[in-house]
Amino acid sequence: xxxxxxxxxxxxxxxxxxxxxxxxxxxxxxxxxxxxxxxxxxxxxxxxxxxxxxxxxxxxxxxxxxxxxxxxxxxxxxxxxxxxxxxxxxxxxxxxxxxxxxxxxxxxxxxxxxxxxxxxxxx
Numbered sequence: 214x215x216x217x218x219x220x221x222x223x224x225x226x227x228x229x230x231x232x233x234x235x236x237x238x239x240x241x242x243x244x245x246x247x248x249x250x251x252x253x254x255x256x257x258x259x260x261x262x263x264x265x266x267x268x269x270x271x272x273x274x275x276x277x278x279x280x281x282x283x284x285x286x287x288x289x290x291x292x293x294x295x296x297x298x299x300x301x302x303x304x305x306x307x308x309x310x311x312x313x314x315x316x317x318x319x320x321x322x323x324x325x326x327x328x329x330x331x332x333x334x335x336x
Contacts, residue, residue, distance in 0.1 A: 215239045215325050217308045222330030229298050229334070235291040235308030235327055242325075243286040246312035249293045250320055251332070253304035260318025261306070262293060271316035275301070298334045305329040 221233040233249065248263035262282035263271045270282055281294040291308055311324030 215242055215310060217310060217325060217327035219306065219308050219327045219330040222306060222332045224333040224335065225298055227299060227334060227336050230294070230296045231298065231332060233293040233295065233306055233308075233330060233332075235293075237289040237291070237310060240286065240289055242310045243289070244314075245310055246315065246317055246323075247284060247291045247308070247310045248312060248316070248318065248323065249282060249291070250307045250309060251302075251304040252307070252329075253301075256304075258307070258320055260320065263312070263316040263318055264291070265314060265316045269316050271318055273318060295332070298332075300334050300336050303332060303334050306332050 216238040219235045244266035246265045249261040250258050252258040264282045279297045283292045307329045308327040309323035312322050
C-alpha cells in the first residue's frame with residue numbers, strides 16, 4: 214500500500230506556469246511507472262504525462278512541449294512542470310503509481326491514486 218499526496222495546484226492566467234508535486238509514502242514503487250492524470254468537470258479522466266523507472270516519458274499530444282514530467286526517487290517525489298497554461302488545462306490533477314514498467318497513460322493500468330490538486334487557468 215502507498216499513499217500519494219499532491220500539491221502545487223492553484224489559479225493562474227493563460228500563459229502562466231505551475232509546478233505540481235506528488236510525494237509517495239514509500240520507495241517501493243521507485244521502479245514503477247508514475248503518471249499524472251487530469252479530469253475536467255463533465256469529462257472523463259485523461260492521461261497527461263507518465264514516466265517509468267528508466268525515466269522514459271510519455272505525454273498526451275495536448276501537453277507535449279508545454280509540460281515536463283520528472284521524478285526524484287531519493288525524495289519519493291513526482292513532478293509536473295506546466296508552462297504556457299491554457300484554459301483547457303483546467304481540472305483536477307491526480308498522481309498515480311503502481312503502473313506498468315513502461316510509461317503508460319491508461320488509467321486502468323494504475324493501482325494507487327492521490328486525492329488530486331486543482332488547477333484553474335483563466336483567460
